Each structure stands twice: as structure tokens, then as C-alpha cells.
Amino acid sequence: MTTPAQLPATTDRAALQRHVVRSLVASQMLGGVGLSAGVAVGALLAEEVSGSAKYAGLGGTFQVLGAAVIAVPMARVMAARGRRPGLVLGYALAAVGAVGLVTAGIVQSFPLLLVSSLLFGGATASNSQSRYAAADLALPNRRARDLSIVVWATTVGSVLGPNLVGPSAPVADALGLPRLTGPFVFSLVGLVLAIGVVALRLRPDPLVQARRLALDEGDEAGEPTHGSVTRGLRVAFSRPMARLGIVTLALGHGVMVSVMVMTPLHMSHGHAELTVIGFVISIHILGMFAFSPLTGMAVDRFGGRAVALLGAGVLSVATVLASASPMGESGTLVAGLFLLGLGWSCTLVAGSTLLTAAVPAAERPGAQGAADLLMGLAAGGGGAVAGVIVDRVSFHALALTSLGFALAIGVLALTTRRPADSADPLAA
Numbered sequence: 135m136t137t138p139a140q141l142p143a144t145t146d147r148a149a150l151q152r153h154v155v156r157s158l159v160a161s162q163m164l165g166g167v168g169l170s171a172g173v174a175v176g177a178l179l180a181e182e183v184s185g186s187a188k189y190a191g192l193g194g195t196f197q198v199l200g201a202a203v204i205a206v207p208m209a210r211v212m213a214a215r216g217r218r219p220g221l222v223l224g225y226a227l228a229a230v231g232a233v234g235l236v237t238a239g240i241v242q243s244f245p246l247l248l249v250s251s252l253l254f255g256g257a258t259a260s261n262s263q264s265r266y267a268a269a270d271l272a273l274p275n276r277r278a279r280d281l282s283i284v285v286w287a288t289t290v291g292s293v294l295g296p297n298l299v300g301p302s303a304p305v306a307d308a309l310g311l312p313r314l315t316g317p318f319v320f321s322l323v324g325l326v327l328a329i330g331v332v333a334l335r336l337r338p339d340p341l342v343q344a345r346r347l348a349l350d351e352g353d354e355a356g357e358p359t360h361g362s363v364t365r366g367l368r369v370a371f372s373r374p375m376a377r378l379g380i381v382t383l384a385l386g387h388g389v390m391v392s393v394m395v396m397t398p399l400h401m402s403h404g405h406a407e408l409t410v411i412g413f414v415i416s417i418h419i420l421g422m423f424a425f426s427p428l429t430g431m432a433v434d435r436f437g438g439r440a441v442a443l444l445g446a447g448v449l450s451v452a453t454v455l456a457s458a459s460p461m462g463e464s465g466t467l468v469a470g471l472f473l474l475g476l477g478w479s480c481t482l483v484a485g486s487t488l489l490t491a492a493v494p495a496a497e498r499p500g501a502q503g504a505a506d507l508l509m510g511l512a513a514g515g516g517g518a519v520a521g522v523i524v525d526r527v528s529f530h531a532l533a534l535t536s537l538g539f540a541l542a543i544g545v546l547a548l549t550t551r552r553p554a555d556s557a558d559p560l561a562a
Contacts, residue, residue, distance in 0.1 A: 150343070151271045155280050157335040158264050159287040161328045165225060165264075166291015167399060168324025169257040171231060171298045171317045176251070176469025179314040184244045192417035193251045195514060200231075200255025201262070202510025206363050208259055209503025213361025213496075216339035217267040218332055220499070224260030225329045227253045232322040259506065261288060265482075266502045269490045270340035271347075275434055278487040282430025285483065289423040295320075344359050344495045363507055369493060375438070378550040379488030380505045382442045385543050386481025388512035389476055389536045392520040393456055394418060397471060399431065400529040404462020414463070414471050421475025428484045438488035445480025446544030448473050450537055457533035470503050470533075481543065 180193035204224055212220035234250025237243075268284040269277050295317075302316030309319070369375040397418075398411050433441045455470030485505075493501045523532040 147271060147347075148273070150338070151273075151276075151280065151340075154271060154336065154340045155283055157331060158268050158284045160335070161221070161225075161331040162261055162264050162284055162287035163290045164324050164328040164331060165228075165257055165477050166288045166324075167295045167298070168225075168228070168232070168291075168321040168328060169254075169261065170291050170295025171324065172235065172254065172295075172321040172397065175299060175314050175317050179239055180244075180247060182252075182275075182312075182314055183242050183247050186509050189244070193247060194197060195517070196248050196251035197255040197258065198510055198514045198517070198560055200252035201258035202507050202514065203252070204256045204259040204502075205503045205506040205510065208263060209363055209366065209499045210361040212263075212341060212499035213452055216342040217270065218262075218336045218339045221260045221267070221332045221336070222329055224256040224263065225325050225332065227256030228258075228260070229322055229325040229329070230408065231256065232318045232325060235318045236311060236315040236322075236501070239318075254321075256323075258330075261291075262509075263502065265486055266490060266498065267336070267340050268343040270495070270498075270506060274491070277491065278433030278438070278483055279427065279430040281483060281486055281490075282426040282433075282483045285426040285430075285479075286423055289419075291324075295324075306378045312387045322400075331388075341495070341499070348495050361499045363500055363504040366497065366502070366504040369497045370489060370501040373492045374550050375488050375552060376492035376501065378439065378442065378546055379485045379490075379492065380501070380508065381546055382481045382485035382488070382543050383505050383511045384443070384508040385539050386445060386449065386478055386485065387509040388516040389453065389539050390422075390478040391513040392516035393474055393533060393536050394451060394471070396520045396524050396529055396532055397409070397456070397467070399524065400459075401467070404460065406463040410463045414468055417468055418471040418475045421472040422478055423475075425476060428477050429479050431486050432480075438484045438491070439550065439552070441480050441484035442488065443544055443547040445477045445484060446547060448477030448480060448539050448542070449540035450477075451538040452477055453533045453540055457537070458531045459531075468472050476504055477540070 176193045176197070180189060184192075204227060208220040208224055211223055231250045233255030234246060234253060238247035238250055263283045265284045268280045272280040298320045299317050302320055303313050306316030311319070314525075368378075370380045376490055394415075397414065401411050401414065415481045429441065452470045452473035455466050455473065459467035459470060486502075489501060489505055490498060520532050522537060
């Protein structure tokens with residue numbers, strides 16, 4: 135096992151941090167392409183293999199569940215050996231999943247497709263955990279900005295990945311594969327390249343180096359822990375600002391996913407064309423990622439609690455606009471979905487920064503793994519409940535229910551106070 139003492143000393147923390155962020159941006163782009171290339175046709179492949187449209191969404195559900203579950207062993211690996219092995223683990227499991235999805239398409243096995251989708255969720259887990267790696271060595275006044283740059287890099291993968299669906303068809307034909315499995319060939323290439331970038335470029339390991347710096351400063355909290363997410367939850371919830379961070383992450387993610395996944399159905403019921411539905415979702419993704427560097431600058435300037443409160447307000451406006459939108463296409467819905475993405479960006483960057491700032495370096499993998507586990511469960515649960523609410527009541531009722539959770543973030547942000555002995559400005 136690599137220990138802090140085995141790492142080379144660095145005389146320029148800022149230069150090392152710039153190298154870490156550049157490496158993570160590169161891996162995030164490649165991993166994002168690998169993830170989104172396959173996701174673009176996941177539902178279609180599930181429908182083809184299962185033989186029924188009612189099972190088409192199960193592949194995506196298992197992928198979300200996989201991202202949540204894989205965050206648990208990743209936390210243990212990171213606690214013991216650092217960020218690099220943990221990120222490689224997630225991408226490697228996703229690569230195995232991509233191979234499994236291609237195989238499932240060939241042999242027409244739906245159980246194999248579900249298991250492979252679960253493993254494919256490792257790409258989401260690694261992309262998500264990369265933002266925390268960007269914060270390990272960041273100076274307090276730049277922590278949110280560096281974290282948000284890595285989040286922003288996801289935009290590249292989100293845009294490029296789906297555009298590989300067309301070129302994948304001749305590749306699949308040349309390899310003798312079913313056409314819907316072609317994008318997963320590109321996924322595999324992207325994931326393997328992401329593994330290479332992390333394994334070769336993310337040196338020295340930012341988390342291990344952060345522990346070394348903590349030990350050099352006489353902080354015994356720099357000693358590694360076992361990375362249990364259960365312990366991570368206890369540590370996070372024992373610290374007010376970390377508790378605010380982890381709840382902001384989970385609720386913000388749940389609100390965003392529950393409204394977003396039902397929007398295409400709401401529009402389809404109003405006879406909106408697929409191109410219009412795709413445009414609205416693209417606007418939503420733009421709100422999620424494109425402005426994250428600005429969100430990070432706001433957190434560094436005004437504090438995580440203030441931006442969490444802002445995110446709650448933006449999500450509240452978004453859900454109100456969504457609830458007021460008629461079926462089909464409307465400017466109200468476009469605005470609501472854009473703000474839904476922007477509010478999520480605020481809660482993601484603010485919540486991640488609050489959690490990281492409030493938890494000692496040794497406890498971060500477990501606490502951050504617990505946060506991503508709760509985010510995944512909130513997404514899976516929110517998506518499932520959203521379908522029930524829309525089916526039995528309405529999209530309007532779903533949006534107003536989500537409004538309640540958005541307001542809960544705001545109430546918690548208003549009532550949580552920075553401990554008197556905390557000097558971290560991001561907790562203000």
C-alpha cells in the first residue's frame with residue numbers, strides 16, 4: 135500500500151493542484167464520453183433485448199443503482215490507497231459492464247443486460263468522485279472553483295457522447311454486432327482511455343498527498359481510516375456544516391431527477407415532437423453543467439451555505455414553473471428545466487464543498503462515499519416515486535411535491551450555523 139511517506143515532497147502546492155485538476159478534467163471528459171455514448175441508446179437496447187417497452191427504463195434504473203452501490207467499495211479503496219485506485223476501480227467496472235452490454239445485445243439476455251447496467255454505473259460513480267479529488271489539495275479560497283471546473287468538464291462528454299450514436303452504426307456493422315450495441319464499443323474505448331489518464335497522470339495521489347500535508351502540520355487526522363460509509367455518515371452528521379452539505383446534495387439531486395425524468399412524458403402527452411423534447415432536455419443539461427465554474431466562484435466568494443440557499447431558491451422557482459406548464463411544449467417548461475439544472479448545479483457544488491471543508495482528510499472518502507450513495511438512492515427513489523405520482527395524480531402534483539423538498543434545503547441552510555471554532559470561510 136502506498137503511504138504518505140513514500141510520496142515525493144512538493145514545494146509548490148499550487149502547481150501540483152493545477153496538474154491534478156488538468157488530469158481530472160481529461161479523465162472526466164473521456165469518462166463522460168464513455169458514459170453518455172452508451173446511455174443514449176440504453177433504453178432502446180433494453181427494449182429490444184427484453185421484447186417489451188415497459189422494461190425499457192430498467193437499464194437506466196440499474197445503472198443509477200450501480201453508481202450508488204459502487205460508491206461504497208470505492209470509498210474503502212480510496213481510504214486505504216488514495217483517489218487513483220478508487221477512480222480506476224469505478225471506470226474498470228464500467229468497462230466490464232460495457233463489454234457485458236454488448237454481449238447481452240448479441241445473445242439477447244435481459245438478466246445479463248441488467249447486471250451489466252449495474253456495473254456500467256461505475257462510470258457515474260468515478261465521474262462523481264472526481265470532483266472530490268479536485269478539492270483534496272485545493273486552497274480553501276479556491277476549493278469550490280477547482281471542484282466546479284471538474285464538474286464543468288462533464289459538459290464535454292454529455293455533448294459528444296450522444297453524437298457518437300450515428301458513427302457507431304458502421305462500426306457495429308464492421309464488427310458484426312447488433313447496431314444498438316455500437317455505442318458501447320465507443321463507451322469501452324472512452325473508459326479505457328480514462329483509466330489510462332487516471333493511472334498514469336494522477337500522480338502523486340491528491341488524497342494521499344493531502345494526508346501527508348496534514349501529518350506534516352502535526353494533524354493526526356491525516357492518518358488513513360477504513361473508509362466505511364456508515365462511519366462517514368456518522369462523521370458528517372456530527373458536524374453541522376457537513377450535515378448541511380450531505381442533505382443539500384441528496385435533496386437537490388432528488389428534486390432534479392424526479393422532475394427531469396418525467397418531463398419527456400409530460401411533453402409527449404401534449405403531443406410535443408421528439409426534437410422539441412430533446413431540445414428542452416439539452417437546455418436542462420446546459421443549466422446543470424455549463425455555469426458550474428461561476429457557481430464555484432460564488433461559493434468561494436460568499437460561502438457554501440449562501441449558495442446552498444440560492445440553489446434552494448432556484449429549484450423552488452423551477453418547480454413552480456414546471457407545475458404551471460401545460461402539457462406539450464411551452465416557454466414556461468423550457469425556463470423551468472433550465473433553472474432546474476442551474477439549481478442542481480448550485481446544490482452540487484455548494485454541498486460538495488461544505489462536506490469536504492467540514493470533514494478531516496482521513497474521513498473524507500467515507501463521508502463522500504456516503505454522500506454519493508445517498509444521492510444515488512435519492513435519484514433512484516425520486517425517479518420511481520415520480521412515475522407513480524404522475525400516473526396516479528399529475529405532473530403538476532409531482533412538481534409541487536418536489537417544491538417541498540427544495541424548500542427543505544432552504545430551511546436547513548437558514549437554520550444551520552457555522553460552529554464558533556470553525557475558521558473555514560466556506561462554512562459561512
